[in-house]
Amino acid sequence: KLFLLCATNCPWELDTAFLRRFERRLYVPLPDSKTRTKLIKMFLKDTAHNISDDDWEMLGRVTEGYSGSDLKCAVTDAGLIAVRELSTASHWSLRSAKWSPCSGDTPGAIQIPIEQLKPSQIAIRGVTSADLTTALSRTSPSVSPREVEK
Numbered sequence: 001k002l003f004l005l006c007a008t009n010c011p012w013e014l015d016t017a018f019l020r021r022f023e024r025r026l027y028v029p030l031p032d033s034k035t036r037t038k039l040i041k042m043f044l045k046d047t048a049h050n051i052s053d054d055d056w057e058m059l060g061r062v063t064e065g066y067s068g069s070d071l072k073c074a075v076t077d078a079g080l081i082a083v084r085e086l087s088t089a090s091h092w093s094l095r096s097a098k099w100s101p102c103s104g105d106t107p108g109a110i111q112i113p114i115e116q117l118k119p120s121q122i123a124i125r126g127v128t129s130a131d132l133t134t135a136l137s138r139t140s141p142s143v144s145p146r147e148v149e150k
Helices: 015-018 035-044 052-063 067-090 129-138 146-150
Strands: 091-095 098-102
Touching: 035 052, 035 067, 052 129, 067 129
Parallel strands: none
Antiparallel strands: 091 098
């Protein structure tokens, strides 16, 4: 016996003779708002974040048309925003025994290259809804509304 599972975002481009050989065909729609919110939460489960209940609701709304894969890419990008900030930071302040990037006018800030800090001494801030919004602006839905209509 052979079990074959196939997936495509463009089923109308498949040969009808090929499709005829499949006993079952399932249409899996794009996730709805609640499911998109759950997916984002799931992708962030092991990542520190500062996202309010209102922000979760907003994220579910603004991600209309995004697939689970699109959301995963956006969440990954959002997590990297905080990491990228570390590489460009020139000033640091000590908070809870860890160094955090800050502006030069922050009281107690020191100017030091990141290379002189031990990785275990650096605090990476949590992902924010602004990070996710930025990442979503750079991640387009992979399935267009026109393709969904087909």
